Amino acid sequence: SLAPSKASDILAIKGVMAHETGVAELTPDMSQAVQSAMSQMIANWDMDRAREGEALCRILGDQIDMIADLVSAARALLPERKAKLEQGFTDNLKTLSEQFSEVEPERVAQEVALFIIKQDVAEELDRLDAHIDAARALFAEDTSIGRRAEFLIQEFNREANTLCSKAQHSELSRLGLELKTTIDQMREQIQNVE
Numbered sequence: 470s471l472a473p474s475k476a477s478d479i480l481a482i483k484g485v486m487a488h489e490t491g492v493a494e495l496t497p498d499m500s501q502a503v504q505s506a507m508s509q510m511i512a513n514w515d516m517d518r519a520r521e522g523e524a525l526c527r528i529l530g531d532q533i534d535m536i537a538d539l540v541s542a543a544r545a546l547l548p549e550r551k552a553k554l555e556q557g558f559t560d561n562l563k564t565l566s567e568q569f570s571e572v573e574p575e576r577v578a579q580e581v582a583l584f585i586i587k588q589d590v591a592e593e594l595d596r597l598d599a600h601i602d603a604a605r606a607l608f609a610e611d612t613s614i615g616r617r618a619e620f621l622i623q624e625f626n627r628e629a630n631t632l633c634s635k636a637q638h639s640e641l642s643r644l645g646l647e648l649k650t651t652i653d654q655m656r657e658q659i660q661n662v663e
Contacts, residue, residue, distance in 0.1 A: 479507055525661055526608055532655045533604050536625070539648045540597045543590070543632065543641055550638040551585060558584045590635050593628045597648075600624050615662045622659055625652045 495503065558581050604621055607614050629652055633645035 477504060525658060528658055529608055532651055533601055535651050536648060537601050539644050540594055543644045544594050546638060546641050547591060550641060554585060554588055554637060555581055588635050588637060590632050593632045597628045613663050618659045618662055622652060622656045
């Protein structure tokens with residue numbers, strides 16, 4: 470981590486204080502006034518950055534809370550979604566079996582189980598929960614987090630995309646799209662993070 474800037478550091482850089490006809494000669498009073506003004510300017514700049522960082526942290530925290538709420542709402546839909554998927558798949562298999570030949574009930578049960586496993590989104594929701602925890606920990610750090618936050622946004626987006634592609638449930642699709650929108654808003658805010 471770099472030490473905070475000081476006015477004397479900036480004034481010591483060759484060419485900072487130059488006059489058209491050469492190097493300006495500063496009286497001690499002028500030098501003190503310039504250093505004082507520069508110090509105040511740097512202090513104000515540091516305070517503005519701190520305020521902006523705090524506001525950004527609040528915004529990102531609110532967005533993480535929104536993602537957590539959406540994940541919870543999606544998780545609450547899983548039992549209903551699973552029952553509908555099972556019923557729809559079973560009905561389709563029965564229709565097919567009536568059109569062709571008798572299919573063993575055990576085979577139907579196996580196919581239903583395989584289908585449900587492939588369509589299960591609990592794993593994606595679990596990973597989203599893990600990413601939420603990681604984001605909260607990351608945003609609580611008092612260090613540079615920009616690159617790690619960008620990576621985390623990619624992970625959020627990956628899980629949201631998978632959730633949407635597996636949804637097969639209108640409310641889950643809506644929640645997935647809202648999740649993607651919130652993640653995109655976070656991505657925009659992360660661009661302002663060092």
